[in-house]
Every structure is written in C-alpha cells, then in structure tokens.
Amino acid sequence: MPGWIEGADITCLEVDAPLAVALGSVKLRRLSARRPLGVRASVLSVAAPAPVDERQLAALAEALDGVRPAWVVVPLGFSRTAEVLLGAPMPVLPAPQVLDVVVGRVGGIRRRLGCPVLLENFVHFFPTLADGSEREFFCGVCRESGAGMALDVTALLVNARNHDFDPTSWVRAPTADLVYQIRLGGYRGAAPRQLDDAAEPVASDVLALAAAVAARAPLRAVVVSSDHALASRTRCAATIAQVRSTVAARDACSPRDSA
Amino acid sequence: MLAPGFGVSAVARVAADAHLFVLDDCGVLLSEGRQELYVLNAPAAFVWCRVEDGADADAIVRGYADTFGVSVADARRTVVDLLYRWQGLGLLDGVGVGGATPIDLLTALGRLLTTPSLRGRFAEAPGETARHLPLPAGDAARLVRLGPGVLDAQAWLLEQRRGAARGRGPHSDAAGPVDPCAGPARPAVVRRYRLLDSSIELRCSSTEIAALIGPLFAHLASPSGPEAPLVVEVADASPGWVVRSPDLPSLHCPDRTELAPLVKSAVRRLALARHRYFVQIHAAVLAAGDRCLVLPAAAGSGKTTLAAALAQAGLSYFSDEYALLEQPTMAVRPVPLPLTVKSGAADVLASRFPRLAELPVHRREDDQLVRYLPPPGVLPSPDTRFPIAWVVFPRFEPGRTTSLSALGRALALERLLEHSLVLPQALDRDAVGALVRWMRGVECFELILDDLDSAVQRIMMLCATR
Numbered sequence: 124m125p126g127w128i129e130g131a132d133i134t135c136l137e138v139d140a141p142l143a144v145a146l147g148s149v150k151l152r153r154l155s156a157r158r159p160l161g162v163r164a165s166v167l168s169v170a171a172p173a174p175v176d177e178r179q180l181a182a183l184a185e186a187l188d189g190v191r192p193a194w195v196v197v198p199l200g201f202s203r204t205a206e207v208l209l210g211a212p213m214p215v216l217p218a219p220q221v222l223d224v225v226v227g228r229v230g231g232i233r234r235r236l237g238c239p240v241l242l243e244n245f246v247h248f249f250p251t252l253a254d255g256s257e258r259e260f261f262c263g264v265c266r267e268s269g270a271g272m273a274l275d276v277t278a279l280l281v282n283a284r285n286h287d288f289d290p291t292s293w294v295r296a297p298t299a300d301l302v303y304q305i306r307l308g309g310y311r312g313a314a315p316r317q318l319d320d321a322a323e324p325v326a327s328d329v330l331a332l333a334a335a336v337a338a339r340a341p342l343r344a345v346v347v348s349s350d351h352a353l354a355s356r357t358r359c360a361a362t363i364a365q366v367r368s369t370v371a372a373r374d375a376c377s378p379r380d381s382a
Numbered sequence: 383m384l385a386p387g388f389g390v391s392a393v394a395r396v397a398a399d400a401h402l403f404v405l406d407d408c409g410v411l412l413s414e415g416r417q418e419l420y421v422l423n424a425p426a427a428f429v430w431c432r433v434e435d436g437a438d439a440d441a442i443v444r445g446y447a448d449t450f451g452v453s454v455a456d457a458r459r460t461v462v463d464l465l466y467r468w469q470g471l472g473l474l475d476g477v478g479v480g481g482a483t484p485i486d487l488l489t490a491l492g493r494l495l496t497t498p499s500l501r502g503r504f505a506e507a508p509g510e511t512a513r514h515l516p517l518p519a520g521d522a523a524r525l526v527r528l529g530p531g532v533l534d535a536q537a538w539l540l541e542q543r544r545g546a547a548r549g550r551g552p553h554s555d556a557a558g559p560v561d562p563c564a565g566p567a568r569p570a571v572v573r574r575y576r577l578l579d580s581s582i583e584l585r586c587s588s589t590e591i592a593a594l595i596g597p598l599f600a601h602l603a604s605p606s607g608p609e610a611p612l613v614v615e616v617a618d619a620s621p622g623w624v625v626r627s628p629d630l631p632s633l634h635c636p637d638r639t640e641l642a643p644l645v646k647s648a649v650r651r652l653a654l655a656r657h658r659y660f661v662q663i664h665a666a667v668l669a670a671g672d673r674c675l676v677l678p679a680a681a682g683s684g685k686t687t688l689a690a691a692l693a694q695a696g697l698s699y700f701s702d703e704y705a706l707l708e709q710p711t712m713a714v715r716p717v718p719l720p721l722t723v724k725s726g727a728a729d730v731l732a733s734r735f736p737r738l739a740e741l742p743v744h745r746r747e748d749d750q751l752v753r754y755l756p757p758p759g760v761l762p763s764p765d766t767r768f769p770i771a772w773v774v775f776p777r778f779e780p781g782r783t784t785s786l787s788a789l790g791r792a793l794a795l796e797r798l799l800e801h802s803l804v805l806p807q808a809l810d811r812d813a814v815g816a817l818v819r820w821m822r823g824v825e826c827f828e829l830i831l832d833d834l835d836s837a838v839q840r841i842m843m844l845c846a847t848r
Contacts, residue, residue, distance in 0.1 A: 146749075147748040147749065210544050211544075247539065248539060320546075
C-alpha cells in the first residue's frame with residue numbers, strides 16, 4: 124500500500140482481502156479510525172460449488188477483529204471449483220437453487236464479518252448479460268439477502284459493448300434502487316473483446332454513466348479502483364477531482380496490491 | 383467379471399507435458415501446460431503409474447482392488463473418477479470407459495476454461511464432450527447452449543487476468559516527488575554491509591538516525607565489496623524521513639519508530655532481488671556442523687523464538703525468514719538479518735537474552751511492535767553453502783506435550799507448496815525433478831511445541847544424529 128495514501132484527500136478507503144490479512148487488525152484499526160474502511164474480498168466465492176473457503180474467511184475475520192469495516196465487496200460469481208483456482212470471478216448461470224445457496228452464503232459472510240455485504244458485477248462473456256437474466260438474478264439475490272449492489276460502472280459499460288445491450292437498463296429502477304456503491308476504473312481494447320484494465324485512466328464515458336447512476340441510486344460511496352490513479356499522489360488527486368466534478372458523491376481510493 | 387461399460391481396449395494416454403516423480407510411496411505430478419503441481423497419495427500414484435505402463439482400465443481396476451484391499455466396485459468408482467478428472471484437466475487423453483460419477487456444471491466449466499484440449503473437443507462435438515465429462519443430461523444441455531465461442535472468450539479473459547496479476551508490481555511514486563524536501567543531500571554517515579552477494583551502502587542524513595538503524599546491520603559490516611554497492615538512503619524529509627533507493631520505490635516515514643523496519647525491508651529486498659536462487663522457502667534456517675535445519679512456518683507461529691533459542695544453544699544462525707536453495711546443489715546461503723522479536727516473544731526469550739529488553743522498540747507497517755535482535759554466536763561467512771538435512775514444521779500448541787514426530791516427505795512437500803515455498807521460475811521437468819530429488823534426501827518432522835526448553839532439546843538431539 125503506498126505510504127502517502129493515509130494522508131490523501133479521500134473520505135474512505137478500501138483494501139483487498141489479502142492486503143487486509145497481511146496488514147493485520149492493529150494496522151486496520153488505525154486505518155479505520157481515520158476514515159471508513161471497506162474490504163474487497165474476491166477470494167470469497169459465494170457461488171462456487173463448494174462452500175465459502177473457511178480458512179480465507181477466518182483469516183479475514185481475524186484481521187477485521189475490532190475494525191468494524193464499512194462494507195465488504197464480494198463478486199457475485201465463483202472463482203474456484205473443487206479442482207481449480209480460476210484466478211478471476213466467473214458468472215453464475217442463474218437458477219432458483221443457486222439463488223438460495225448464494226443468499227445463504229451472503230448472510231453467512233455478513234454475520235461472520237459483522238458488516239454490510241455488497242455484491243459486485245464484473246466483466247465476462249456469458250450470455251446472461253444480453254438476455255437480462257443476470258440483472259434479474261442480481262436484483263433477486265440483493266433483495267433476498269439484504270445485500271447492496273457495488274456496481275462496477277466500467278465493467279457495466281464494457282459488458283454492454285461486448286454483448287451489445289443498453290447499460291441504462293441497470294441505471295433504472297428497480298436495479299438502481301439497490302446500488303449503494305459505484306466503482307470506477309479504466310478499460311482497454313475494443314468490442315467484442317474489450318476489458319476493464321486498472322492500468323488505464325477512468326474515461327469520460329465511464330464517468331458519464333456513473334453520473335447517470337448517481338442521479339438515481341442511494342449511493343453511499345464511490346470507489347476508484349485503479350492502479351493508474353494510485354501510481355502517485357498527484358495522479359490520485361487528479362482522478363478524485365475529476366470524479367468529484369462529474370459524479371459529485373462520496374469518494375475513495377482502493378489500493379489493489381497485496382503486501 | 384467387470385460390469386458393463388468397460389472395454390478391454392480402454393487405454394488412456396498420458397499428456398506429453400505431464401510428468402510423475404515418485405516420492406516415497408507417493409507421487410508429484412507436474413503439468414507443464416497448466417504450470418501446476420499435484421501431490422498424489424499412494425493410491426492415486428498407483429493409478430497413474432499403471433496408466434503410464436499402458437494398462438487398460440480393466441487391469442488398473444483389478445490391480446487397484448488387489449493392492450489396496452477394496453471391492454472391485456469401489457475400485458472401479460475410484461479409478462474411473464480419477465481418470466475422468468485427470469482427462470478433464472488435460473493430464474490424460476483417450477479415457478474410453480463409462481461409469482464415472484457425474485460432476486456439477488461449475489466443475490465442468492472449471493475444467494473447460496482451464497484445459498485448451500478439452501475446449502477443442504467441445505468445439506468439435508459439444509454434446510458428446512458434455513456427456514463425456516460426464517454431466518447429467520440437463521446440465522449437458524445448458525453447457526451446449528453456452529457454446530464453444532463463449533468458453534473461448536471466457537478462457538481468454540482468464541488468461542488476461544492471470545497475465546495482469548503476474549505483471550502487477552508494487553506501487554511507485556516515481557511519477558512525482560515523495561515530498562517537497564526530498565532531494566540530493568550530503569549524508570552524515572555512510573556505512574557498507576554485505577548480504578548474500580550484494581554490497582549495500584546505507585547513507586543516513588544524521589548521526590542520530592545512523593545510531594538508530596546501524597545496530598541492525600552491524601554484524602554485516604563489510605568495508606568494501608567486489609562491485610559497486612546498492613544504495614539505501616535515509617534522508618530528512620521534515621516532517622519525517624524518506625527511505626529511498628534507485629532500485630526501489632521511495633517510502634515516506636513520518637515516525638522514527640517506523641524507520642528501522644522500512645530500512646530492513648529495503649536492504650532485504652535489494653539483496654534478494656540480486657540473488658539467483660531456485661527455490662525460496664519461508665522458514666528459519668540454522669546449521670549444525672555443515673548441515674542445515676529448516677523451520678518452515680507462517681508468521682506468528684513462533685519460529686523466530688525457536689530459531690533464537692536454537693542459535694543461543696549452539697546452532698549457527700542463517701536466517702529467521704528465508705531459506706534460498708541454489709542450483710544445482712540445493713544448498714542454502716546465510717541471510718543473517720537480525721531476528722525480529724515481537725512483544726510476546728520478548729518475554730519468552732528474556733532469560734536467554736538478558737539485554738533484549740534494552741533494545742529499542744520499532745513499529746512495523748502492520749503496526750506490530752518489534753525488537754531486532756542481533757544474531758548470537760559466530761556467524762557463517764556470507765559465502766557458506768550448506769545442504770539441508772532436516773525440515774521441521776513447528777506448531778505452537780500450548781497445553782500439549784512437546785514432541786517431535788516423523789512426517790512423510792510427500793506430505794511435507796505438500797505443506798511447503800501450500801504455505802511456504804516459492805518457485806520464481808516456470809515449472810518444468812528439470813526443475814520439479816530437482817525439487818523432488820532434493821526432498822528425497824531430507825528428513826521431515828513435525829514439532830508440537832509447548833515448552834521452548836523441551837523443543838530446543840529435541841531439535842539439538844535430532845541434529846546430533848547426523
């Protein structure tokens with residue numbers, strides 16, 4: 124984690140779960156005393172065939188002991204099976220029995236970590252985006268579990284281009300009513316193989332879509348998840364200023380590296 | 383007579399990039415394409431070896447049942463499921479028998495997304511491949527509806543993510559100054575140290591800071607070295623200090639209690655980055671005579687406390703953090719940075735190191751309060767290279783009787799791979815072969831640790847046996 128981040132002009136901070144575990148509870152308590160602290164736990168696969176990795180969850184719970192994190196963000200997908208670690212989240216193929224399992228696991232994470240759970244979308248190539256089933260499933264899980272949505276606006280825009288659907292369908296009710304957080308980053312490439320990319324700056328079209336979401340959603344935070352922005356204090360400040368002027372909501376920076 | 387579904391000509395083939403290495407009665411299976419290692423227990427290793435021998439499924443099942451004393455039905459279930467799993471991961475091909483236990487759709491997706499050959503077969507014959515995974519009819523239909531194009535695109539995304547994760551480095555402030563006061567200044571104190579093959583020049587902006595940091599490295603003092611030194615500078619940044627080096631990101635330090643840990647980390651990173659090694663094990667290392675003892679354990683497990691006590695008892699201190707094995711000998715070199723003693727451990731070690739309480743307390747980035755204990759005894763020369771004779775996994779369990787028990791090498795390797803072992807290079811047949819040959823030559827143990835004196839006694843007795 125860059126040393127200057129603690130003194131940066133941001134109003135909340137998010138760390139990845141491996142970094143949180145490496146920093147430990149003493150350090151995290153100090154960080155959370157200054158400003159709300161969130162955690163992104165992509166290591167917790169809520170939709171994997173097997174239950175949530177107990178060892179990972181226990182390590183994270185120990186690191187968060189006494190911290191009272193503002194939120195934990197978990198991708199709505201699976202990143203491992205019993206045989207392989209995939210290294211990135213894969214989307215769920217929606218089904219009623221899957222919904223029940225995921226709702227139960229989300230509740231378990233919330234109770235174990237003692238903080239709100241936000242479910243995150245991400246870039247992928249399954250057809251559940253274009254046919255709308257993913258959006259419906261997402262809303263169903265949020266409503267049934269009480270989780271909020273951490274809408275990755277960059278991923279939404281990239282998916283919309285790759286799958287040729289209108290991203291504003293996620294901006295309208297009832298979906299927008301569940302969005303408690305928006306996440307912003309860069310992208311690269313072109314449809315149908317465009318990807319979100321933390322090394323790229325946050326583009327103006329992402330900010331425009333974010334502003335549209337912010338106008339309708341009960342936002343509590345805007346998270347800039349960008350290696351580009353975090354390369355230096357100067358760049359971070361410039362990105363935050365750009366976000367503030369466009370989205371005009373709460374802001375944060377999210378260091379992505381593990382210790 | 384076997385049940386229907388078996389063909390006498392059902393002979394699977396080992397993939398060209400899959401290699402098994404025998405370790406005691408178990409196996410270490412390398413997939414070069416997947417860059418993965420699997421530790422196989424004895425039954426799984428048996429099945430693999432029979433496949434390598436060219437045995438058909440019938441023969442493997444019969445042999446399994448005879449060897450492990452199970453029914454033919456149980457043997458068939460185990461063998462067939464194993465063969466299908468290995469085929470799904472691209473380790474085998476041509477598995478032509480039926481009767482495998484159906485897998486779930488997400489497991490099937492995991493196999494398809496990570497096994498190009500399986501995706502290729504799915505592209506040619508989606509329905510047949512889906513049924514052969516095997517998937518139940520409903521899930522097979524869902525998979526076929528997804529189509530090979532979706533799977534190829536998703537697999538491509540996974541590769542992009544893995545590549546990004548490999549390439550992601552530490553944050554850098556290279557784009558701008560750390561703080562307005564940073565700039566070239568004449569250092570007040572300059573000292574040189576040797577760590578591994580690196581000469582490191584530490585430049586401090588004041589004698590006060592030099593007095594704070596210098597004792598950490600005093601035992602590594604080396605007035606001159608064979609090559610230009612790597613520089614670490616601690617400069618005044620008012621407020622605070624900046625720790626910088628041309629080879630590392632600069633770090634601002636607002637509090638003097640946090641300075642020594644940052645400098646220690648910088649010195650360690652520089653020396654390790656320059657050092658060529660085959661395997662890194664996160665472990666304490668000590669030597670008894672010309673053989674090394676390695677104590678792999680997670681942070682907070684008590685290995686530094688144990689290492690300090692063993693060094694004070696007469697073993698030669700190499701490191702409390704890293705065992706760096708060099709090819710081709712797999713010998714280790716000393717990395718004798720000071721021992722990092724946390725608050726709880728300081729009480730335990732007080733009787734052995736009466737002056738420990740007088741050492742300054744420093745705050746690490748994780749907010750742990752630590753003291754840096756200079757290594758006791760005579761240090762080995764930096765060029766010393768000793769082989770590892772013993773791997774002992776310490777586990778602190780208060781209330782249990784301290785005991786040292788033998789551990790199977792395959793299980794030991796599995797533990798090392800899971801928690802402690804880093805292979806900086808790509809996995810290939812030669813590298814894994816060297817790793818397994820090394821493991822065959824070491825004795826492995828588990829140490830249940832409650833009382834430090836008893837633990838030291840047991841370890842010293844072990845080291846006296848060779």
